[in-house]
Amino acid sequence: MTPSSRWSAGRILLLIGRLALAVVFLAAAYGKLRPQSAVPWSLASLKITPASLGLSMTFFAMQVDSYQLLPPRAVSPFAHALPWIELALGVLLLAGFALRYVSLASTLLLALFYAVVIRSYALGLTINCGCFGPNEKLDAWTLVRDGLLFALGIAVTIAAFIVHRRSHPALNSHPEQAMQP
Amino acid sequence: MNRTSLRILALCAAAASLLFVFALSVPSATAQTPADWNRLSAEKSLGSPNAPIKIDVFSDYECPACDRFYEGTLRPLIDDYVASGKVYLVHHDFPLPMHKYSREAARWANAAARIGHFEAVDRALYDNQGAWTENGTLDGSMEKFVQAALTPAEFKRVERLMQGCISDSHQEIKGCAVDAEIQHDIAAGQLIPVTQTPTFIVSAHGQSYPPAAGVISWPLMKQFLDKLLGQK
Numbered sequence: 001m002t003p004s005s006r007w008s009a010g011r012i013l014l015l016i017g018r019l020a021l022a023v024v025f026l027a028a029a030y031g032k033l034r035p036q037s038a039v040p041w042s043l044a045s046l047k048i049t050p051a052s053l054g055l056s057m058t059f060f061a062m063q064v065d066s067y068q069l070l071p072p073r074a075v076s077p078f079a080h081a082l083p084w085i086e087l088a089l090g091v092l093l094l095a096g097f098a099l100r101y102v103s104l105a106s107t108l109l110l111a112l113f114y115a116v117v118i119r120s121y122a123l124g125l126t127i128n129c130g131c132f133g134p135n136e137k138l139d140a141w142t143l144v145r146d147g148l149l150f151a152l153g154i155a156v157t158i159a160a161f162i163v164h165r166r167s168h169p170a171l172n173s174h175p176e177q178a179m180q181p
Numbered sequence: 182m183n184r185t186s187l188r189i190l191a192l193c194a195a196a197a198s199l200l201f202v203f204a205l206s207v208p209s210a211t212a213q214t215p216a217d218w219n220r221l222s223a224e225k226s227l228g229s230p231n232a233p234i235k236i237d238v239f240s241d242y243e244c245p246a247c248d249r250f251y252e253g254t255l256r257p258l259i260d261d262y263v264a265s266g267k268v269y270l271v272h273h274d275f276p277l278p279m280h281k282y283s284r285e286a287a288r289w290a291n292a293a294a295r296i297g298h299f300e301a302v303d304r305a306l307y308d309n310q311g312a313w314t315e316n317g318t319l320d321g322s323m324e325k326f327v328q329a330a331l332t333p334a335e336f337k338r339v340e341r342l343m344q345g346c347i348s349d350s351h352q353e354i355k356g357c358a359v360d361a362e363i364q365h366d367i368a369a370g371q372l373i374p375v376t377q378t379p380t381f382i383v384s385a386h387g388q389s390y391p392p393a394a395g396v397i398s399w400p401l402m403k404q405f406l407d408k409l410l411g412q413k
Contacts, residue, residue: 036390051412058405059390066395075401126246126377127395134391137376 007166014159018093021106021156024149025090031133032060032083057083063130067120085109099160107153114146224294225272225303225362228263234385234409235269239370241378242287242306243280243314246396250379251307254399259300262406272303273366275378278351282314282323284363285349289327291359292342298335305330385409 035052036059048056061079064070070078089109092102113131120127121143129138131146223230238255240247255270262268274291276283286306293302305326306313313323328336345356353360373382373392380394383405 037388055405055408055412058401058408059393062393062397062401062405065397065401066393068396072398072400075398076404125395128393134393137394 010159011163014156014163017152017156017159018096018099018103021103021149021152022090022093024152025086025093025106028132029083029087029090032056032086032130034133036134059134060130063128063134066125066127066130067116068125069116069119100157100164103153103157103160107150107157110146110150110153114150117142117146223271224297225274225291225299227259227270227272227300228268229266230269232263232266232269234262234267234383234406235271236381236383237271237273238381239273239275239366239373239375239378240380241275241277241280241283242290243283243310244277244378245310247379248307248310250396254397254402257399258402258406262403267410268406272299273370274363275367275370275375275380276351276363277378280314281349282316284351285347286313286323287363288343288346288357288359289323289339291362292339292346293327293331293335294362295342295359296335296338298331298339301330302327302339383409386412 033053033056034046034048036056057080058076060083061076064079064082065072065075086109089102089106092098093106117129117138120138121140125138127138128134129136129142131142136142236258240250258268259270263270272290274287276287290299290302290306293299306323309322309326313326316322327339331339342358344358346354346359348354348357353364370380373380375392377394379396380392382392383390386409
């Protein structure tokens with residue numbers, strides 16, 4: 001493999017990783033914002049309306065509360081903000097805008113989720129994860145999945161910084177080196 | 182491979198991961214409709230069946246989280262929203278095998294429900310959970326709290342119903358009059374599926390919400406119920 005083909009393979013992997021991460025955040029946001037129904041993925045449960053939105057976010061607030069991590073007063077603002085943050089990160093990752101910073105923010109959020117899930121599992125809390133919507137039990141598989149997503153976030157962030165550095169060598173070298181042909 | 186095919190490949194990978202994420206988030210079975218639960222024991226329900234909101238709670242008398250949920254959330258709910266006719270609360274027994282005396286406690290509660298005194302015994306069992314979880318009925322502690330919650334005549338009737346039911350076994354006892362009701366609740370819970378306690382399902386305006394599990398504090402639960410009540 002020549003250095004140039006290695007370089008394009010790296011860029012492709014970054015693209016795939018970035019899109020995968022975007023999909024994860026978009027799915028997580030949609031799972032929280034869509035109408036919450038006992039019958040998952042029924043037609044009525046797919047369409048988001050203003051009336052269903054408030055109810056979905058309040059329902060999500062109950063799931064956040066079940067983690068017993070935040071005081072009741074802080075649960076509601078956090079639960080109402082999180083799906084929109086996930087949506088914004090998903091859209092920005094999809095667009096590839098300010099990739100280094102967006103992927104770093106995504107990884108920090110994934111690290112927070114991972115830490116919270118580990119804590120809840122260690123405490124033996126029998127709760128739903130609420131990660132991609134309702135009725136999703138928090139178990140050992142949740143730990144594995146969140147760990148993998150966190151690892152993906154780290155990989156994308158590192159790759160985004162490397163690609164940026166290689167694409168802009170002048171920014172990372174001494175002025176006299178940058179001027180060399 | 183040119184740039185376009187690489188992009189297509191990347192989009193396919195994104196679509197595949199989207200499907201993967203959705204597959205992870207879809208529960209393994211669909212929830213039961215509230216109509217199926219109507220045939221379950223109405224004796225273990227509180228409030229008016231005509232209330233705009235119905236809450237089905239699956240719990241285990243020996244589970245510490247169920248105790249916290251009962252004391253911190255269900256008590257204010259009963260005193261406020263159930264008493265004012267806004268919520269119809271239905272209790273379902275879901276004794277977990279890991280809790281030695283939970284089924285025995287459920288038998289006492291069901292026996293009391295048969296004579297129309299479920300609420301008093303339900304409350305007594307949770308209020309004194311810490312005191313009877315050590316020995317169940319071995320030292321008569323569970324029985325003592327049930328007795329204290331009822332009049333002597335009522336307790337006699339409950340005792341009669343409990344004949345052949347005193348056992349820490351989680352298996353259904355053939356001669357026990359109240360075991361079939363517990364079994365019915367467990368079967369209903371497994372269909373949903375309930376995998377943890379406490380689990381509750383809220384229904385309103387002809388729609389059921391997904392099962393919520395764990396200890397939800399009263400202010401958050403109230404917020405959700407108020408939103409539901411405000412909906413037309």
